[in-house]
Amino acid sequence: MKSVSNKFLVSAKGFAAYFFSGKQSVVYYSTSVVRTPYHVVDPSPWPMIMGANLWGVAAMFICWVNEISLDSLYWGIPLFVLTFYSWVRDIINEATFQGFHTEKVQSGLTLGFILFLISELMLFFSFFWAFFHSALSSSVEIGCCWPPVGLECLDWSKVPLHNTALLVASSASITLSHNYLQWGDIWVATATYIATLGLSVMFIKNQYEEYAWSSFSISDGVYGSCFFMLTGLHGLHVIGGTCGLLFCFVRMMLLQFSSEHHVALTLAIWYWHFVDIVWLGLFFIIYIWGS
Amino acid sequence: SFIRFSGKYPEHTHKNDPKAEELLSTAKFDARFQMCNQDKACWQNYVDYFRCIKKKGEDYEPCNWFKKQYQALCPGFWTERWDEQREAGAFPAKI
Numbered sequence: 001m002k003s004v005s006n007k008f009l010v011s012a013k014g015f016a017a018y019f020f021s022g023k024q025s026v027v028y029y030s031t032s033v034v035r036t037p038y039h040v041v042d043p044s045p046w047p048m049i050m051g052a053n054l055w056g057v058a059a060m061f062i063c064w065v066n067e068i069s070l071d072s073l074y075w076g077i078p079l080f081v082l083t084f085y086s087w088v089r090d091i092i093n094e095a096t097f098q099g100f101h102t103e104k105v106q107s108g109l110t111l112g113f114i115l116f117l118i119s120e121l122m123l124f125f126s127f128f129w130a131f132f133h134s135a136l137s138s139s140v141e142i143g144c145c146w147p148p149v150g151l152e153c154l155d156w157s158k159v160p161l162h163n164t165a166l167l168v169a170s171s172a173s174i175t176l177s178h179n180y181l182q183w184g185d186i187w188v189a190t191a192t193y194i195a196t197l198g199l200s201v202m203f204i205k206n207q208y209e210e211y212a213w214s215s216f217s218i219s220d221g222v223y224g225s226c227f228f229m230l231t232g233l234h235g236l237h238v239i240g241g242t243c244g245l246l247f248c249f250v251r252m253m254l255l256q257f258s259s260e261h262h263v264a265l266t267l268a269i270w271y272w273h274f275v276d277i278v279w280l281g282l283f284f285i286i287y288i289w290g291s
Numbered sequence: 292s293f294i295r296f297s298g299k300y301p302e303h304t305h306k307n308d309p310k311a312e313e314l315l316s317t318a319k320f321d322a323r324f325q326m327c328n329q330d331k332a333c334w335q336n337y338v339d340y341f342r343c344i345k346k347k348g349e350d351y352e353p354c355n356w357f358k359k360q361y362q363a364l365c366p367g368f369w370t371e372r373w374d375e376q377r378e379a380g381a382f383p384a385k386i
Contacts, residue, residue: 140334143383150383 037104046087053080096256113267131226153291160287170199171276244268318363336361
């Protein structure tokens with residue numbers, strides 16, 4: 001990285017060049033200089049390689065559902081992990097160690113994540129629509145009532161209530177952890193963070209047990225389909241959210257977060273709150289109302 | 292069965308002839324199912340007929356109202372399928 005003196009900013013004639021000076025990207029044109037707080041990224045091979053890896057993932061999925069042998073495709077997984085790791089390592093280098101993530105960049109990342117959360121909300125909205133479509137005017141094949149005739153629903157006051165308590169408590173503890181980080185007390189932040197991770201693991205274990213011992217499956221009519229699509233999708237989001245929180249935990253332990261600047265952690269916490277709210281919707285609508 | 296020269300219809304129509312009325316009439320309007328799709332009406336009348344018989348006995352005449360309704364509304368293959376399910380104890384409704 002060159003350090004540039006403010007007074008002698010002379011451009012090379014005829015072409016623009018990018019210089020990075022601390023927290024600002026400076027763009028040179030032939031007649032003027034523009035300082036911009038935005039992050040003009042270096043050329044990087046990871047997006048293209050990730051594209052190729054995603055092809056491999058898609059090929060694996062297609063072979064899996066068509067029951068073609070996957071033996072020739074297993075190399076896709078370690079390559080995917082490697083590419084993901086390299087790309088994210090580059091981002092962390094640029095953000096934490098090179099200082100490219102100005103306020104503008106942070107707010108841009110936040111906006112992008114909010115849009116992503118809205119798209120996830122739409123995904124769940126569509127499955128809730130499907131549930132209400134079948135539940136509100138039950139068809140004759142299931143006996144014009146909901147839950148369908150002959151289906152033993154799960155008792156909401158047992159495991160689902162426990163799961164609700166787990167997720168709400170984990171939301172509270174992650175908020176606490178975030179606040180302690182902002183106040184600068186990293187040890188309590190770590191402790192409450194570990195509590196959050198523990199609660200989420202308990203939730204995942206509970207859901208696994210419910211799935212294993214349930215009296216109905218996804219192919220048991222429209223109730224089974226709606227129930228397992230919704231709770232299954234939610235479970236995948238919980239697992240993904242937990243992975244995100246774990247990743248941010250590692251970064252926190254490596255002291256890559258400051259008490260003001262920790263965008264990744266904030267976004268992971270928002271994702272966790274989203275997962276919690278979706279579970280509350282699931283609990284009240286599917287488990288309580290739908291039984 | 293009890294409409295005679297009601298005054299609302301011309302003399303020669305079947306409305307004034309009880310026997311013709313019985314032969315030529317179809318399912319009556321049910322305000323609970325107002326739309327074109329009458330599958331719930333078919334199902335409801337089928338279930339109500341068998342609940343009526345179960346409660347009141349086979350010889351109770353007013354149960355036949357439900358029977359006429361469902362015979363007019365339901366497709367034959369639905370009624371046959373449900374009859375088989377009832378005999379097997381697999382019909383998805385509480386009768």
